[in-house]
Amino acid sequence: MAIDESRTFAPINIAILTVSDTRTAADDTSGDILAARVKDAGHHLAARTIVKDDAALLATQFNNWIDDSQIDAIVSTGGTGLTGRDVTPEALSRIDGGRDIPGFGELFRWLSFKTIGTSTVQSRACAIVARGTYIFALPGSNGAVRDGWDGILAEQLDNRNRPCNFVELMPRLKEK
Structure with a gap:
């Protein structure tokens, strides 16, 4: 990461699901790790909740937060595996106007x-941008949360990161 020290850090509002x-x-240790990292980075923890592995309930929660002007990004943890109860990617597919960010899942894996070897093929970590809000879906393990935040989100959610970052795109996300 190349931080441009001439730029002032711009905190954003992040919800954790x-x-x-x-x-x-x-006992939500992965959520605790994310909340601590969001705050330690200087961002605002806008909301935090736990929702059952149910695609309809998850889509409703995502949509509610997308429609909340006080939330810029959502980071979820859990529900990205291969079992029948893992439905976070399916919930994201129900979001109107959602556009995949394929590089996120590729980079995450x-x-x-490097941490868990070939077991990473079982992860369906993914991200979308919908109606001006970023949604990043991480696996539910503490290690996966650390990998996702420390290795990707800490940099991409910092407007000083060069050559580019997600934050500087935020004013243009609703363009047509």
């Missing part, structure tokens, strides 16, 4: 390979 049938606020 944990996708799980079993986790609670008391490349970074994850």
Whole structure:
């Protein structure tokens, strides 16, 4: 990462969604890791919740946050595996106007390979931009959250990152 120190850091508003049938606020360690990293980076934690592995419920939560002008980006953790209950990518496919960011999942799996080897092929980590809001879907493990935030999102959600970053595109995301 090349930080342009002549630019002033611009915090954004980030919501965190944990996708799980079993986790609670008391034991949501991956959500805790994300919340700490969001705040430590200087961003605002705009919202945080846990939603069951149900594509309709997830799509509703995503849409509610997309329509909230106080949320710039959503980072979810969980529901990106291969089992029948893992439906986060399917929920994202229900978002009207969502456009894939294929490089996110590709880069995530490349970074994850360095940590967990070929097991990374079981990840369906993905990202979209919808109606001006970024949504990044990470696996639910603590290691995956660290890989995704530390290896991708910390840089791309920092407007000082050069040569480019997601933040500087935000004013243009709703262009037609």
